[in-house]
Amino acid sequence: MAVSNNITACINFLVLLCTIPIAATGLWLASRHGGEDCFRLFRWPVAILGALLLLVALAGFAGAYWNRRGLLAGYLFAMAALVTLLLALLVFAFAVAHGDGAYPVLGRAYDDYRLQGYSSWLRGYVADDPQRWERIRACVAASGTCGKLAADSSFIVPEQFYMSHLSPIESGCCKPPTVCGYAYVSPTVWTSPANPAADADCAAWSNDPGQLCYACASCKAGVLGGLREQWRKATVALLVATVALIFVYVIGCSAFRNAQTEDLFRRYKWGN
Numbered sequence: 154m155a156v157s158n159n160i161t162a163c164i165n166f167l168v169l170l171c172t173i174p175i176a177a178t179g180l181w182l183a184s185r186h187g188g189e190d191c192f193r194l195f196r197w198p199v200a201i202l203g204a205l206l207l208l209v210a211l212a213g214f215a216g217a218y219w220n221r222r223g224l225l226a227g228y229l230f231a232m233a234a235l236v237t238l239l240l241a242l243l244v245f246a247f248a249v250a251h252g253d254g255a256y257p258v259l260g261r262a263y264d265d266y267r268l269q270g271y272s273s274w275l276r277g278y279v280a281d282d283p284q285r286w287e288r289i290r291a292c293v294a295a296s297g298t299c300g301k302l303a304a305d306s307s308f309i310v311p312e313q314f315y316m317s318h319l320s321p322i323e324s325g326c327c328k329p330p331t332v333c334g335y336a337y338v339s340p341t342v343w344t345s346p347a348n349p350a351a352d353a354d355c356a357a358w359s360n361d362p363g364q365l366c367y368a369c370a371s372c373k374a375g376v377l378g379g380l381r382e383q384w385r386k387a388t389v390a391l392l393v394a395t396v397a398l399i400f401v402y403v404i405g406c407s408a409f410r411n412a413q414t415e416d417l418f419r420r421y422k423w424g425n
Contacts, residue, residue, distance in 0.1 A: 176203030325375020
């Protein structure tokens with residue numbers, strides 16, 4: 154019985170280790186700062202879910218180590234519910250963030266961005282709520298992302314800028330769409346559009362550092378692009394940790410059932 158309890162405790166300790174990347178990913182998402190992180194979708198839910206998984210796994214380890222059957226049974230039910238919620242969150246995140254609004258531009262190393270490439274739910278969440286977008290826009294402007302790009306002294310000639318790899322925020326919010334045909338002066342100063350009617354964002358561009366392309370649809374698309382990149386990194390860690398968690402959890406359930414069976418045999422033996 155002691156051996157069985159130790160095995161169950163070790164398995165629950167592995168479950169505890171599997172929850173650490175999930176909790177860490179949630180805290181990483183919740184603590185991010187900067188232009189790409191002004192769209193806080195799913196940050197705190199992941200952090201809270203990760204913390205709950207960590208606490209429940211800790212309770213399971215304690216229950217197995219000190220042979221608290223009631224605590225172990227509660228742990229099994231709670232962990233199953235939390236894993237189900239985690240899987241639902243991952244499926245939803247994949248569903249709404251699978252689209253990509255980036256499209257290549259001839260003669261440029263960076264991509265331009267448009268809203269049409271993203272899921273309808275994600276576009277609606279940003280574009281159809283003016284108040285929410287105003288908060289995101291103010292956050293992007295205050296983040297200093299475009300200011301840092303403007304202060305970059307490595308762009309001596311236009312070709313150096315054209316061959317740079319801009320982030321989605323830098324490409325969507327700090328410069329006009331390439332299709333407008335603006336002439337490059339500096340990363341955030343452009344003049345003489347050759348084709349001003351090519352896109353609605355062409356008229357929305359301003360060389361004013363407080364305006365730039367913050368009112369452009371391409372800026373909204375750039376924010377979504379930054380969100381997508383962030384979530385692609387997070388979902389890899391979450392997916393690996395979740396698969397490992399489910400695998401170890403199933404083994405833990407089997408070990409718990411075996412321990413219960415051994416306990417019944419022990420009681421039967423002593424009863425006879």
